[in-house]
Amino acid sequence: MRLSAFTVTESTPQLLIDIIKLYRPFQHDEADIKNSFETLLQNDSQTLFVAKFNDRHIGGLIMQNDATTLFLSCIAVRDITQQRGVGKYLVQRAIENAKSLGLESVTVVKTVQITAELSAFLIHLGFNEQASEFSFNC
Incomplete structure (x- = not known):
């Protein structure tokens, strides 16, 4: 099977299982992860972007953009x-997405x-690396 990356548009039982495994190191409560995931899917200003291999979601990030920048x-x-x-x-793949949208940069805010x-x-x-963020010029 080939590694792929795509934007999530709807939830599936397997996706939810994988998202819980993926984000458990950052947020230990499974119910909180599930609620955050469901809220994210309903939010039009943010997008969940995942990597999938062998029918399992093994990586993820959240994308949000303004007129010039894609934020990860x-x-x-x-x-x-x-x-x-x-x-x-x-x-x-996220950088390629930013380029296809005609954005100038990709930014990761330091948290x-x-x-x-x-x-x-x-x-x-x-x-x-800058004081408050990491930036990539498209």
Whole structure:
């Protein structure tokens, strides 16, 4: 099976199971993850973008854009599939999405979720670190 990345438009039972596994390290309460996921799917200003392999959702991030910038948040890859290019693939597809929309940049705002490992990963992908964000010029 091939790795793919796409925007989620509707929930499925398997997607919900996978999202809970994906975001459990960040938010331990499964009910909170489920509620956040359902709220996200109803929010027209944000989009859930996931990576899928062998019918399992193994990576995800949330995209939101304004007139010039695509903002990424909640970047996560299942721990058992890290170090295999999934995160790189997911972020690269998000950058391609930004380019196809004619946006100027992709930004990841620094929050408590931005670990030293994620910071190094973003810099490796070509993002420039600034005081409050990581930015990639399209």
